[in-house]
Amino acid sequence: MFSKVLVAEDYEIANQGIIKVLNDKIGIHNIEEAKYCDDAYLKFRKAHNDQEVFELLITDLSFREDHKIQTRTSGIELIKDIRSIQPDIKVIVYSQEDRPDKINMLFENLNIDGYVCKGQDAIQELVACVQGVYQGNTVWPPEITNNSAANTMIHLDDLDIILLEELSQGFTKKEIRIKLKKQNISPNSESAIDKRVSKLFDDFKAKNTTHLVAIVKDLGIL
Amino acid sequence: MFSKVLVAEDYEIANQGIIKVLNDKIGIHNIEEAKYCDDAYLKFRKAHNDQEVFELLITDLSFREDHKIQTRTSGIELIKDIRSIQPDIKVIVYSQEDRPDKINMLFENLNIDGYVCKGQDAIQELVACVQGVYQGNTVWPPEITNNSAANTMIHLDDLDIILLEELSQGFTKKEIRIKLKKQNISPNSESAIDKRVSKLFDDFKAKNTTHLVAIVKDLGIL
DNA sequence: GACTCCATTACAGAAATCTGTATTGACATC
DNA sequence: GATGTCAATACAGATTTCTGTAATGGAGTC
Numbered sequence: 001m002f003s004k005v006l007v008a009e010d011y012e013i014a015n016q017g018i019i020k021v022l023n024d025k026i027g028i029h030n031i032e033e034a035k036y037c038d039d040a041y042l043k044f045r046k047a048h049n050d051q052e053v054f055e056l057l058i059t060d061l062s063f064r065e066d067h068k069i070q071t072r073t074s075g076i077e078l079i080k081d082i083r084s085i086q087p088d089i090k091v092i093v094y095s096q097e098d099r100p101d102k103i104n105m106l107f108e109n110l111n112i113d114g115y116v117c118k119g120q121d122a123i124q125e126l127v128a129c130v131q132g133v134y135q136g137n138t139v140w141p142p143e144i145t146n147n148s149a150a151n152t153m154i155h156l157d158d159l160d161i162i163l164l165e166e167l168s169q170g171f172t173k174k175e176i177r178i179k180l181k182k183q184n185i186s187p188n189s190e191s192a193i194d195k196r197v198s199k200l201f202d203d204f205k206a207k208n209t210t211h212l213v214a215i216v217k218d219l220g221i222l
Numbered sequence: 223m224f225s226k227v228l229v230a231e232d233y234e235i236a237n238q239g240i241i242k243v244l245n246d247k248i249g250i251h252n253i254e255e256a257k258y259c260d261d262a263y264l265k266f267r268k269a270h271n272d273q274e275v276f277e278l279l280i281t282d283l284s285f286r287e288d289h290k291i292q293t294r295t296s297g298i299e300l301i302k303d304i305r306s307i308q309p310d311i312k313v314i315v316y317s318q319e320d321r322p323d324k325i326n327m328l329f330e331n332l333n334i335d336g337y338v339c340k341g342q343d344a345i346q347e348l349v350a351c352v353q354g355v356y357q358g359n360t361v362w363p364p365e366i367t368n369n370s371a372a373n374t375m376i377h378l379d380d381l382d383i384i385l386l387e388e389l390s391q392g393f394t395k396k397e398i399r400i401k402l403k404k405q406n407i408s409p410n411s412e413s414a415i416d417k418r419v420s421k422l423f424d425d426f427k428a429k430n431t432t433h434l435v436a437i438v439k440d441l442g443i444l
Numbered sequence: 445g446a447c448t449c450c451a452t453t454a455c456a457g458a459a460a461t462c463t464g465t466a467t468t469g470a471c472a473t474c
Numbered sequence: 475g476a477t478g479t480c481a482a483t484a485c486a487g488a489t490t491t492c493t494g495t496a497a498t499g500g501a502g503t504c
Contacts, residue, residue, distance in 0.1 A: 207392030
């Protein structure tokens with residue numbers, strides 16, 4: 001089992017709850033906790049420098065800004081930063097988020113190892129998740145695997161996300177074309193972008209760009 | 223002080239926490255709790271029918287669907303439903319939400335009496351809020367009153383919200399014009415709508431409709 | 445090589461958006 | 475009554491969006 005774990009969660013109650021579960025139900029005792037994102041990062045860096053690395057990070061996604069100045073506002077950045085230094089660290093996200101698309105993004109883009117949804121069965125799920133991740137598995141929350149939405153999930157590649165992002169920022173297709181050309185991203189003709197976006201219209205049953213952006217914002221993809 | 227209070231909050235820990243605070247710090251003992259929105263509504267109805275009405279509702283905004291079938295998914299509907307029956311009931315919202323615009327909407331549109339942000343100082347804030355509301359005040363969370371954003375808040379009237387809502391659903395201005403005409407809402411020429419939306423562009427510094435909708439979605443106005 | 449399949453690109457036209465200017469009418473002030 | 479203000483409306487044009495069709499070229503199959 002994991003011998004050293006870092007828990008990043010800003011609510012003290014939840015924080016203590018996680019530690020208690022790891023302690024009592026799984027038998028992990030070497031646990032460090034952090035209530036702030038920056039704090040978690042510093043503890044990680046220290047352990048890494050001291051050659052006593054954490055094997056598992058359990059983190060929330062959203063951190064309140066609080067009084068302390070936070071450079072990292074979200075757990076996503078924390079994961080990226082930590083993974084850039086120690087790519088093999090296992091990561092479990094423990095969050096309120098329950099939108100399938102957003103959770104899907106975490107697995108696809110951030111390559112997290114497990115996800116536990118804050119809820120009524122969080123304790124059981126957390127135990128199963130930690131054990132599964134330790135065995136090298138990717139552990140999806142039951143909300144997702146049981147949900148048919150996950151199966152009919154619309155697959156979005158990097159370009160789709162870029163287009164959605166640019167559109168949501170109000171750039172015209174001409175501007176986007178120029179941007180893509182500058183960054184040497186392959187399909188960069190206006191008509192090709194049109195085609196892509198039209199496909200997104202179909203996928204999300206959107207009437208126009210504005211509707212599309214509203215939908216993906218609601219789904220939490222952006 | 224309030225003698226009978228209804229607490230609607232789906233997380234058991236938070237639920238118990240609120241009750242404990244009301245008990246220990248304020249001396250309210252006649253408290254009923256509900257973990258589901260529908261449950262809260264039924265308890266309210268029963269009390270109302272029995273002529274032993276609740277004087278205060280403390281409710282979360284978002285409720286998990288859980289296994290139980292819920293007709294009311296959000297606390298907003300719960301507040302609306304309860305207020306339609308007992309308009310003078312005091313309402314305090316206790317939620318994770320910290321976006322000024324959304325909180326502002328709660329006060330402006332739902333006429334809630336107080337708001338407490340789930341966070342590190344929630345206990346103190348809750349006590350102050352309940353006491354303030356009991357004295358007939360409207361109690362805003364310190365996050366908002368201290369925040370300059372609240373002062374520079376953009377004021378949106380009903381029409382603005384309607385327009386944003388329709389636009390986000392992908393309706394064209396022609397369609398919106400027809401809809402408004404049908405509902406006898408006053409400015410319903412396409413150019414007047416254009417003007418309104420242009421003003422929203424200025425207010426939110428949006429480049430176009432798509433950008434505008436993305437911004438207000440992020441702000442939580444929609 | 446001939447063929448299909450598929451993604452990119454090009455082009456074109458109808459519809460919608462966005463940005464001006466101008467007119468009207470209601471309302472208040474002097 | 476004259477004046478100014480403001481919102482609603484009308485109109486116009488330049489730009490952008492959206493939706494077609496068609497041409498091009500690469501990758502794989504026979």
